[in-house]
Amino acid sequence: MTKTPKENTAKADEEIPPINRIIREVAIDSFNEFTGANATIKPVAKKDDFVYDFLMTIILTHCDSFDSMFKAHFSVATAMKITCQATGLEPDELTEEESIDFIKEYTNMFAGHFVGDLAQRGIRADISIPVTTSGFDEVVFTDIFYNDEYRDYWVLSFGDCGITITTNTKVKDTSVFADLEKEVLRKKKQPITFL
Amino acid sequence: MAKKETKHKYVALIADDSSTARRMLTKELENFDFEVIEAENGQAAWNAILKMPTCDLIISDFNMPQMNGLEFLKNVKNTPKLKDIPCFILSTVGAEAEGVLAIAKKLGVMAWLTKPVQAEQIEILVRKIKE
Numbered sequence A: 001m002t003k004t005p006k007e008n009t010a011k012a013d014e015e016i017p018p019i020n021r022i023i024r025e026v027a028i029d030s031f032n033e034f035t036g037a038n039a040t041i042k043p044v045a046k047k048d049d050f051v052y053d054f055l056m057t058i059i060l061t062h063c064d065s066f067d068s069m070f071k072a073h074f075s076v077a078t079a080m081k082i083t084c085q086a087t088g089l090e091p092d093e094l095t096e097e098e099s100i101d102f103i104k105e106y107t108n109m110f111a112g113h114f115v116g117d118l119a120q121r122g123i124r125a126d127i128s129i130p131v132t133t134s135g136f137d138e139v140v141f142t143d144i145f146y147n148d149e150y151r152d153y154w155v156l157s158f159g160d161c162g163i164t165i166t167t168n169t170k171v172k173d174t175s176v177f178a179d180l181e182k183e184v185l186r187k188k189k190q191p192i193t194f195l
Numbered sequence B: 001m002a003k004k005e006t007k008h009k010y011v012a013l014i015a016d017d018s019s020t021a022r023r024m025l026t027k028e029l030e031n032f033d034f035e036v037i038e039a040e041n042g043q044a045a046w047n048a049i050l051k052m053p054t055c056d057l058i059i060s061d062f063n064m065p066q067m068n069g070l071e072f073l074k075n076v077k078n079t080p081k082l083k084d085i086p087c088f089i090l091s092t093v094g095a096e097a098e099g100v101l102a103i104a105k106k107l108g109v110m111a112w113l114t115k116p117v118q119a120e121q122i123e124i125l126v127r128k129i130k131e
Helices: A018-035 A076-087 A096-120 A176-180 B019-030 B042-051 B069-077 B101-107 B119-130
Strands: A040-043 A055-063 A066-074 A125-127 A131-134 A149-158 A161-171 B010-015 B034-039 B057-061 B087-091 B111-114
Touching (some): A018 A040, A018 A066, A018 A076, A018 A161, A055 A096, A066 A096, A076 A096, A076 A161, A076 B019, B010 B042, B019 B034, B019 B057, B019 B119, B034 B042, B042 B057, B042 B069, B057 B119, B069 B101, B111 B119
Parallel strands (some): B010 B034, B010 B057, B087 B111
Antiparallel strands (some): A040 A149, A055 A066, A066 A161, A149 A161
16 A cells, blocks of 8 residues: 555654644643643544534634644643642642633743744744634644645643643745744743843 | 632732642642742732732743733733832743743742742742742
C-alpha cells in the first residue's frame, strides 16, 4: 500500500510543516512548564474522524501573515487529574470549574509563549482571550494543507490520559515561512522584567 | 470579588480572569503575610480598589475581558490616592513580545512578570516592595 505523504502520522519531524512543528513544540513546552508534567506528543491513530471530549477550549493567535486557531479537547476527569498534579491539591479541594479553568489557562499560556516565540522571529502577533465550550464535535482531516490552511491534530499525552489538540492556521502571506525556519532560543522560567 | 477573612500585615489586590491563577498567586502571597483581595477582570479590580481602605501591592493580568490590565493600572496611576501603590503586570506573553511595555513603563508599572510565576519570583517582588 502506498503511503500518502499528507497522512498525519507525524512519525518524522521533517514531515511536519514548520508552523505546525513550532505550535507542537511550544504547546508541549508550555504544558510541561505549567504543570510540571512530562507530556509527549502522540499521533492520533484514526483518520478523518470526530474528536469529541465534552469540553473544548479555543484560543486564537493573529498576525499580519497568518491566523491560527488552537483547540484543546478534554474531559472533566482529565482536567481534574492535570490540575491536581500541577497544584498538589486533592480532587476534593478543587471544583470542576477550577479544573476546567486550569486547562483554559494552559491554552492562554500556550498562546502567550507562541507569541513570544514569534516575536523572536520578528513576527508581531496578538492573542484572544481563551473560551471554553462544551458539546463540540470536531471533524479532523488527514490533509495537512487544505484551502490555504495548515491543519494538525495530535494528543498531548501524559500518564493514562491526554488532551486532543487540533490546530488550523490560515496563511495570508507566505513570506512568513522564511521567518518560521529561523532557530530561536526558548527561555524557561522567564525572569521578572523591572521597568 | 472574594475576600479572605484572615489577619495579615499587608494587603494585595490580584486581578486575573483565571480563578486557578488567582488561587495559586494568593497561596504564594499569603506565605508573605499578605491578605489577598481577588478580582476576575480589570473592571472588578477597579471597583474593588476604590473600596479598599489600604493596598500595598497590585498584581494584574494583562489580557482580561471588560477592562485589560493596563487600562486598570492606568486608572490607578491617574488617581492621586492610589498612584503610589506598587503595581505589577502579569502576562502569559513575555516582556519582549508585548508592544505595550513602553506604555507600562511610562505609567509607572514596576515590573512585568511572565506566567507561570514561580514562588521565588514572588519572593523577589515582595522584597522589592518592602525595601
